[in-house]
Amino acid sequence: MLRDGYGRTVTNLRISLTHRCNLACPFCHKEGDDRQPQTEMTPKEIHRIVSITASLGVDKIKLTGGEPLLREDIREVVANIRAVPGISDIGITTNGILLEELAEPLKASGLDRVNVSLGTLRRGTYRKMTGVDAAEKVLRGVSEAVRVGLRPVKLNMVVLRGVNDEQVWEMLDFSKRENLVLQLIEVESDTSEEEYYKLFHMDFSGIEETLQSRAEKILVRDMQHRRKFFLKGGGEVEVVRPMHNTEFCAHCTRMRLTSDGKLKPCLFRSDNLVDILTPLRKNAPDEELRRLFTRAITMRRPYFT
Numbered sequence: 001m002l003r004d005g006y007g008r009t010v011t012n013l014r015i016s017l018t019h020r021c022n023l024a025c026p027f028c029h030k031e032g033d034d035r036q037p038q039t040e041m042t043p044k045e046i047h048r049i050v051s052i053t054a055s056l057g058v059d060k061i062k063l064t065g066g067e068p069l070l071r072e073d074i075r076e077v078v079a080n081i082r083a084v085p086g087i088s089d090i091g092i093t094t095n096g097i098l099l100e101e102l103a104e105p106l107k108a109s110g111l112d113r114v115n116v117s118l119g120t121l122r123r124g125t126y127r128k129m130t131g132v133d134a135a136e137k138v139l140r141g142v143s144e145a146v147r148v149g150l151r152p153v154k155l156n157m158v159v160l161r162g163v164n165d166e167q168v169w170e171m172l173d174f175s176k177r178e179n180l181v182l183q184l185i186e187v188e189s190d191t192s193e194e195e196y197y198k199l200f201h202m203d204f205s206g207i208e209e210t211l212q213s214r215a216e217k218i219l220v221r222d223m224q225h226r227r228k229f230f231l232k233g234g235g236e237v238e239v240v241r242p243m244h245n246t247e248f249c250a251h252c253t254r255m256r257l258t259s260d261g262k263l264k265p266c267l268f269r270s271d272n273l274v275d276i277l278t279p280l281r282k283n284a285p286d287e288e289l290r291r292l293f294t295r296a297i298t299m300r301r302p303y304f305t
Contacts, residue, residue, distance in 0.1 A: 001057030004300040009253055013058045015046065016259040017077065018066040023095050023130045025117075026196055027158050027187050031064055032267040037260035043073050045280060047080035049257065052289045054086040058255070062091045066259065069098040075109045082110025091115065093156070097134050099141025107148045114145050115154045115183070120164045121174055128163060146178060154181040154238075161202035168207060176235035185240040204239060211237055249302035255293075263296035268303045 003009050016031050018040055041049070050061060061081055068074060069092075081090055089112050096116040103114070118138055119129050126135035145153045155175055159165050168184065175182040187201050208227070212218065217230040221238070229237045256264035261277020264270070274296040279288060 002294060002297050004297050006250075006300070006302060008251075008300065009057065010255050010297055010300075011058055012060045012062065012254045013050065013053050013257060014062045014064055014254050015050075015257045016064050016066065017041075017046075017068040017071050017074070019259050020070050021065060021067040021095070022070065022097060023067070023132055025130055025158075027160070027200075029188055029267075030066075031256060031258070032264065033258050033270060035258075035270070037258065039260045039277075040071075041259065041261050041277060043076040043080050045261065045277060046077055047084065048280060049261070049276060049289070050081050050084050050087065052286060053255070053293055054084050055286075056290060056293055059086055060089040060091075061087060062093065064093045067095055067097075068092055069094050069102055074102065075105050078106055078109040078111050089113070093117065095130075096138035096141040097132075100137065100144045103141065103144040103150065104148045107150055111150060113152055113154070114150045115156050116142055116145070117156045117158075118142070119157050119160070120167055121170060122167065125164050125167065129158075129160070142178070142180070146180070152181045153179075154183050156183050156185055158185045158187055159202055159204070159207075160187060160200040163200060165202050172231075172235060172237060175237075176231070176233075181236045181238065183238045183240055204241060208239055211239070249304045252300075252302075255296060255300075263293065265296050265300040266303055272299050274299070 001009050014031070016033065019037050063077070071077060078090060081087060090110060091113040092111060093115040094117070096118060099116065116138065120126050120135065121139070123133065123135045127133050142153060155171065157171055159168060172182055184204065184207065186204050187197065211229040214231050215229040216232045219228045221228055226241065227239050231237065256267065258264055258273070261275065262273040263276050264273055274292055276289060276292045279292065
């Protein structure tokens with residue numbers, strides 16, 4: 001298992017499968033990549049890169065985008081990763097629009113868990129947040145994910161002041177009823193225009209106080225030290241505060257891989273990408289690819305200190 005110069009192990013690889021998306025949410029951080037890549041990795045290329053990283057201690061994979069379910073070969077991608085020795089967990093983050101049709105085949109291909117980006121149960125609010133009238137389809141996808149046995153199914157709720165902030169408890173009741181985990185996400189200042197942030201940012205202090213009063217147990221997760229509330233009578237809520245803090249960096253175990261095959265040591269930086277796809281396509285041996293991954297790890301620096 002490899003450690004960077006600050007003693008942090010890298011056990012998670014977060015793979016962006018595509019930059020394409022069928023929504024245009026203004027609060028999306030695009031995995032810290034504002035470029036417009038012109039190529040995407042093939043399932044075989046993804047498999048080889050995952051195999052290289054697994055040999056160096058990575059055991060958890062999260063598939064992201066853009067919208068990863070837009071990949072027509074998404075089942076092959078998941079099945080290939082599942083076949084890699086040492087990979088213990090495969091998750092995916094999706095907006096859920098295509099999940100109703102794909103949840104069962106993805107589960108059969110080896111997917112373990114799913115995060116669904118869903119800020120509201122209400123059709124009008126969903127359309128306001130995303131520009132698309134698809135709330136009911138997403139909810140059917142969530143139900144299908146639960147039915148086929150993906151565990152856990154998490155709802156990623158970005159909370160916007162004056163838009164959906166009064167729906168937090170409605171979402172909590174729904175997640176409790178459907179046996180889901182609710183993640184409340186505070187909008188980031190670096191992931192939207194400053195004016196947008198000023199208009200819609202909401203501090204979570206009041207929400208956390210209420211959750212604390214309702215909780216029978218509170219855990220602090222290793223990952224970025226976010227708090228998870230287990231509520232009296234059932235229900236689980238994780239609070240994702242802004243990543244602009246030293247805790248986020250101090251406990252980071254992630255390496256990111258862009259859709260065009262660049263290792264990205266830090267979410268907040270794009271000036272230190274390490275190209276692993278080009279050497280792979282030129283038939284570089286495994287040892288050279290391991291050196292590139294090791295190099296990317298040595299480039300990891302806490303962004304916030």
